[in-house]
Amino acid sequence: MNTLIIGAGKLGQRFYNFLKSEGENPITLSRSEKEWSDNHIQFNMLKAGVELPELPKLDQVYIIVAPDERNEVAYRQTYIHAVANIVQILHKQQDLFHCTFVSSTSVYSGNLEPVIDESTTPKPASFSGKVLLDAEKSLLNLHPNTSIVRASGLYSNQRSKLIDSLLDKDKYLDPKWLNLIHEKDLCHWLHYAGEREINMSIASDGHAFTRKQLQDFVKTGQYEEKNAEKCYRSALLKRMHLKYPSIFDWAKENIHNS
Structure with a gap:
């Protein structure tokens, strides 16, 4: 199995380590050096007229990129222009690989349905959701043999800023419902x-929660069950066997009564 990971940020590195644990030796590609990768290509995906070194016949290409800034220009430059450029450059060598693109549940930012699954038509209300939906269409037009994975928010022990926000007592009564998935479970997803070339899926653990529920659980081991106002629940969930079916499972292992 020859695999190329395009984008070697925090999630790209975690996915690289996941594949290594599965016995693979993936190639990574990003614009900066990555000492942790055994087989890395330093490459600026926005630079025109540059060729890639000769690659082995690829089976899988995973696109796990992220913009440097949170604005529409940076999003379009990264998710649409850079991705299109690198795919077109790859096509000069080969085009039979399967591609998997990490998108986001922000494409559903304007949806009001209480439960959202793969049959729900996206109604993006944010610039990020609109750009990502455009990016999905752009990539599918260039390389139809592509799986789209719309990931919800990510958490792990390494994402301390998010964990601190979730446990911030000043935000205890924040009414917002949160949908997350652990980084390790997203790598498996x-x-x-x-591998199964699934056209599109929503990578979320299917257990929406509020900060109040999580903070109550950390403090007492219990929380009040309520119907979520917005929950991402994939048709694939039963097949995934997530290590952390909810953030409460993770909290019990990592922070409850610690």
Whole structure:
């Protein structure tokens, strides 16, 4: 199995380590050096007229990119222009690989349905959701043999800023419903979707929660169950066997009564 990971940020590195644990030796590609990768290509995806070194016949290409800034220009430059450029450059060598693109549940930012699954038509209300939906269409037009994985928010022990926000007592009564998936489970999800060439899936643990519920659980081991106002629940969930079916499972293992 020859795999190329395009984008070697925090999630790209985690997915690289996941594939290594599965016995693979993936190639990574990003614009900066990555000492942690055994087989890395330093490459600026926005630079025109540059060729890639000769690659082996690829089976899987995972696109896990992220913009440097949170604005529409940066999003379009990264998710649409850079991705289109690197795919077109790859096509000069080969085009039979399967591609998996990490998108986001922000494409549903304007949806009002209480439960959202793969049959729900996206109604993006944010610039990020609109750009990502455009990016999905752009990539599918260039390389139809592509799986789209719309990931919800990510958490792990390494994402301390998010964990601190979730446990911030000043935000205890924040009414917002949160949908997350653990980074390790997302890596498994990406691998599953890519290997099985699943057209589109929503990578979320299916257990929406509020900060109040999580903070109550951390403090007492219990929380009040309520119907979520917005929950992402994939048709694939039963097949995934997530390590952390909810953030409460993770909290019990990592922070409850710690």
